[in-house]
Amino acid sequence: MRYLSTVIGGAICGALCFGIWPEMWKSYGIMGGWITAAVVIGICWYMNHWLGVIWNQPGRIWVDQGWAVAAAGIAWAMVRFHAPFLRALPVVFCCLLGGALAGIAAVFVKKHHLAPATPPQTPGSEVSSDD
Amino acid sequence: MIDFMTHSIDWLGMSPVSVVTTVFGAFCVTFAVIICWGKLVEDFGPIGGMLAAGFIIGTFWLMNHKLPGFGINPELIADPAGGVKQFGLIYQGFRGTAPWVDMGTAIGFGTWIGGLYEISRGERFRAAVESLPRVGAAILGGIIGGAITGLVGWTGANLFGYR
Numbered sequence: 001m002r003y004l005s006t007v008i009g010g011a012i013c014g015a016l017c018f019g020i021w022p023e024m025w026k027s028y029g030i031m032g033g034w035i036t037a038a039v040v041i042g043i044c045w046y047m048n049h050w051l052g053v054i055w056n057q058p059g060r061i062w063v064d065q066g067w068a069v070a071a072a073g074i075a076w077a078m079v080r081f082h083a084p085f086l087r088a089l090p091v092v093f094c095c096l097l098g099g100a101l102a103g104i105a106a107v108f109v110k111k112h113h114l115a116p117a118t119p120p121q122t123p124g125s126e127v128s129s130d131d
Numbered sequence: 132m133i134d135f136m137t138h139s140i141d142w143l144g145m146s147p148v149s150v151v152t153t154v155f156g157a158f159c160v161t162f163a164v165i166i167c168w169g170k171l172v173e174d175f176g177p178i179g180g181m182l183a184a185g186f187i188i189g190t191f192w193l194m195n196h197k198l199p200g201f202g203i204n205p206e207l208i209a210d211p212a213g214g215v216k217q218f219g220l221i222y223q224g225f226r227g228t229a230p231w232v233d234m235g236t237a238i239g240f241g242t243w244i245g246g247l248y249e250i251s252r253g254e255r256f257r258a259a260v261e262s263l264p265r266v267g268a269a270i271l272g273g274i275i276g277g278a279i280t281g282l283v284g285w286t287g288a289n290l291f292g293y294r
Contacts, residue, residue, distance in 0.1 A: 007272040
């Protein structure tokens, strides 16, 4: 059942992205694309990752809805514009390379160098508020 | 040097400059998402996640995928060599005749690799195998949704003279 909900969540996210994004861009230009990101990705993130329609559990490898958007983009262009699949591969490979480098770099930075925004509270250091 | 960097390679469908911009665009968006998104959700809850969707994805969409045109009802800028000139960092191969490659590719794979890197060394293979069916389900869902959305080009509807 969790796999089925993952498929459905991915299908909705992919369909929304490629049904709405090009139209919004064509109608409203740059601002349309920006608003679409806030609306479409906002709704899809809330459904897929906050409510958990795409199956993820703590301590496991994260499955992002980006996979669904990526697959939807390629499938949409192949069906809509009869674009040959093999032509996507060089750019896909470049994206995978950049993403992999960023994944390793970001996790490394998070592990070793990222300072928390607020200093961690140690027991006994809280300021008393009874004055 | 400039000639080599900007010359489109036939079998690759893009020039070395496009390779550099594509890798850089993919790197930037994935790094920002992994660093900021979880923290925003931690700090602001679901509101933070929806803020992140607008600010991170919206802004990086502008950088990676923006198409030529200005403001309301943009006109495409034609390239003298044919096709449409591209300004986004992530290049759409073969002058835009390749299927659309989204920055979701980079984000999905980047979070996957990042998750793999976070897991302790001995557990990695098992975790990767465990995650593959879930990745496959997400990709299958994307293919279904994208293909069905693409079918609207086949309906043959001719409303109000729109072609």
